[in-house]
Amino acid sequence: MAPTGPFRLVTVNTAPERAKRLIGRVVEDVKEQYTIVHAANAASIDEVRKTVEEAQPNVLFTASMWTPEEAKQIIAIAKEVVSDLKTFSLPQGMQVEKGPDAVVEYIKENLPALLG
Template structure:
């Protein structure tokens, strides 16, 4: 029997498809539930919302998720959003899914990527 994780990490996503972000993060949190308690506290539709959402929701992690849409986050955009989040909360943990992963390999690849990346980020 596994012990229940004692710390809950608050996760904020930046995704222009918020319903899909919520669904995929739900799958990731289920995959990691025996190790981590992760609460998806909200989503930003664009970089313009990052500062206010980090201030309002006080997340521990910001994950820049990208989906199969016309506007995907480039590495430069990801870096800019990470910098904005760190201005508000310097200790925030940040992660960007590799650009184009959703398009190339689909949603299961996003879930697998985050299921592997988040434990490394939180270690």
């Protein structure tokens, strides 16, 4: 069976290199099931609208450094641009508390529900 996609992903992460590395791992691990293209990263809430307008993603991830309120704000801004955007927020503090491997596993566990 061919992978589902391609999905254009935008991440919202204050550490763009870390976002790229983590998403690179996820993309590699799920390439049999999904084709995911990491289209862009917004490094701040102020960059979200412009990044989403330029990248036109169908998926957006908020990283674990954002509070639930900030994640909601980011998603609201992004959905003003792409109304049917699929969104996923990592639990606040996950990267710090559990490390990058846990983040990669958490994303992979949640992808079927998100992209299915």
